[in-house]
Amino acid sequence: ISAHLTVDPHFRIGAIDRRLFGGFVEHLGRHVYDGIYEPGHPSADADGFRQDVVALVKELGVSTIRYPGGNFVSGFRWEDSVGPRAERPRRLDLAWHSTETNEVGLHEFQTWLEQVGSELMLAVNLGTRGVAEALDLLEYTNIRGGTALSESRRANGRDLPFDVRMWCLGNEMDGPWQLGHRSADDYGKLATQTAKAMRQLDPELQLVVCGSSSRAMPTFGEWERVVLTHAYDDVDYISCHAYYEEKAGDRASFLASGVDMDRFIEEVVATADHVKAVRGSDKTIDISFDEWNVWYIERYHGVDKVTGIDNWPIAPRILEDHYSVLDAVVFGSLMISLLKHADRVTSASLAQLVNVIAPIMTEPGGPAWRQTTFFPFATTSRLARGAALQLKLEAPLYDTAQYGAVPVVDSVATHDDASGASAVFLVNRSQDESVTMTVDLATLGAVRLVAAETLSDDELDVANTLDDPERVALHPNTSARIVDGVLTVELPPVSWTAIELA
Ligand code: AHR
Structure with missing residues (x-):
């Protein structure tokens, strides 16, 4: 069979924002511990970061990296992750039924980001926490000095602010699995209050409000409308999340996952623009597609899931999908879909980066290697420049x-x-x-x-x-x-x- 294309540089969809090639690091399974961080590994530096992994992350070409979750963030107390390591508490991570040692926290992660050359994008906890804690974290990261929390950062070894530009207002708050899950109305109010407060502290922040955690959510569409009706003036982006897997042997549909992603993006754009029209606003909301990938979620629920009141492992082997050629072809098509919407999708994060549904795998004490999905990401990030x-x-x-x-x-x-x-x-x-x-x-x-x-x-x-x-x-x-x-x-x-x- 044959197909035909005409390329004309005059017909531009939009400029390609480098943030389209972002990644995502969540405290989840062996992503941080035994993934990017493994003191004692032959390639680890003095900070415990595997340099073989650093080299692969650089080769992958990831821009902004979203951190520290994901579902994890909805129960996270950021204060646990700063200060002298010996004094950091071990906590239950309810999202992944694990123990979080807090050995790697904000400062260590920023050190790692400087090694890989990526920008930090932070998520605040709007599950078990609210406006006050978001403001505390922002003071800690973005205020130069002279206040309790900014001085605490300086005492903890970072004289200059982290100066984090991009912030997610919670994670997947539409999902019943999320700690602190809320209705669109309740979340819309909380997100707006948090956004206004954060901008009172730092007016230049770029803020992402939670959209739907998938196009298949029963509240999809209405969630976006209600949340944006509250938050429109106070945020810059609405998020999209999408994971695809081959279900019941339906390979033909799996191969067409990009069609679903196209429709998802176009429907969110239509909803955001509807709110814009109703408000008579001049402002346009873009999409931060801050979780996307192939993920065999059915396998996670069937095989991987950790349970048991006495069973809270550190860095369990969960969500470690091994990607096939088929998966990588679908993955490449998802990148095509993102680029086809470069006018409105101006930020995206591949979920995730190392070991956990990741393009890079590692073995403790052993090698790090490229999964099949590594290749379309690295190549697209390297070649897709200028305008789509x-x-x-x-x-x-x-x-x-x-x-x-x-x-x-x-x-x-x-x-x-x-x-x-x-x-x-x-x-x-x-x-x-x-x-x-x-x-x-x-x-x-x-x-x-x-x-x-x-x-x-x-x-x-x-x-x-x-x-x-x-x-x-x-x-x-x-x-x-x-x-x-x-x-x-x-x-x-x-x-x-x-x-x-x-
Ligand atoms: O990426 C894995 C999980 O998928 C994230 O923690 C969550 O946000 C989503 O449901």
């Missing part, structure tokens, strides 16, 4: 049980005026047919093919594991060529491809 372009795509449709008829191919292109570089990202969702793709590049002028790389495999279930950490990688797509301003490339069945042009 509106494409004219002509592709056949296929039927899915979940989303009806959807295009076999999805794609986005990017163009950077400054360097003249362009990139095209393509996914072939067909399970049995390759696609001969032609891309009209005439309006880009004389372009050169720098590289074409494809992720595909005859065995869709293979993954990179401790025993075989390099089984899956990107491969040069030798079919790609440009003749008379038209790029032709063969897209194998179930594949993700990146084309780099200069």
Whole structure:
């Protein structure tokens, strides 16, 4: 089968914010402990941070990193995580039924962020706490000195403020599983009060109010409307969270997960703009898609979940999904979906980064390696610069049980005026047919093919594991060529491809 695209740098969707390539580190399972932090590991530095992991996080190319949760944050007391380590309390983490030692806290995490070159995005606890504690944390992080909490930060070893710009007002407050779960009305009021108070302290903050924890939530749509009706003037972003998995062998729908993400984004944009219209506001709310990934949640509930009144392990092996080639192709298509909405999705966080539903895995005392999903993230983060372009795509449709008829191919292109570089990202969702793709590049002028790389495999279930950490990688797509301003490339069945042009 064949498909056709026209790329034109004049038709821009929007500038690509680097925050679109953000990550997420939650105190969860082996993410922090035995993940990024493992004193005694041969590659650990004096602070206990594994330098093999630092190198992989840098290679991945993550911008802002959301911290410290996730569900964890809704029971978190930030004061526990600062000050002399020997005096930090061990606490129950009710979200993941674990013990939090607080050995790594705000200061240590900031040290690690400086090593990987990423920016801190903090979440405040609006589950078991409220306005006062959010203000305390903000005073601790952003006030130069001369007050109790800012001086406490200085005494704890950080003279200058953390100066955190971006803040999440709680996490997934629409979810019944969330500590302190609230109705949209109650959360909308609390989020607004917290936002106003935080901005009274630091007017330049960028604030994210919680949207729905998935498009499938029964309150989706109405939650956004009610919350934004309260918070519209006081926040900059509304969050989206989405996780995808293959359910009941329905591979055709799983491959079309990007269609669900497209619809989710467009529905949240429509709802935010509805509130804008009702208020007669000039301001536009953007989306912070601050949790997205492939996640086998059914497996977590069936196998991983820790329970028992006497069982609160430290850093248990939970949510350690091993991603297949199939998963990575879907993952790549989710990045295409985010880029296609670069005008309104101006921040996103891959959930998560190390060991826990992560592109990077580690073994205590052993190696760190790249999961299959590492490749589409790293490549997209490296190549997608400048602006995302509106494409004219002509592709056949296929039927899915979940989303009806959807295009076999999805794609986005990017163009950077400054360097003249362009990139095209393509996914072939067909399970049995390759696609001969032609891309009209005439309006880009004389372009050169720098590289074409494809992720595909005859065995869709293979993954990179401790025993075989390099089984899956990107491969040069030798079919790609440009003749008379038209790029032709063969897209194998179930594949993700990146084309780099200069
Ligand atoms: O990323 C794992 C969990 O997924 C997060 O803690 C929560 O916010 C979401 O439900």
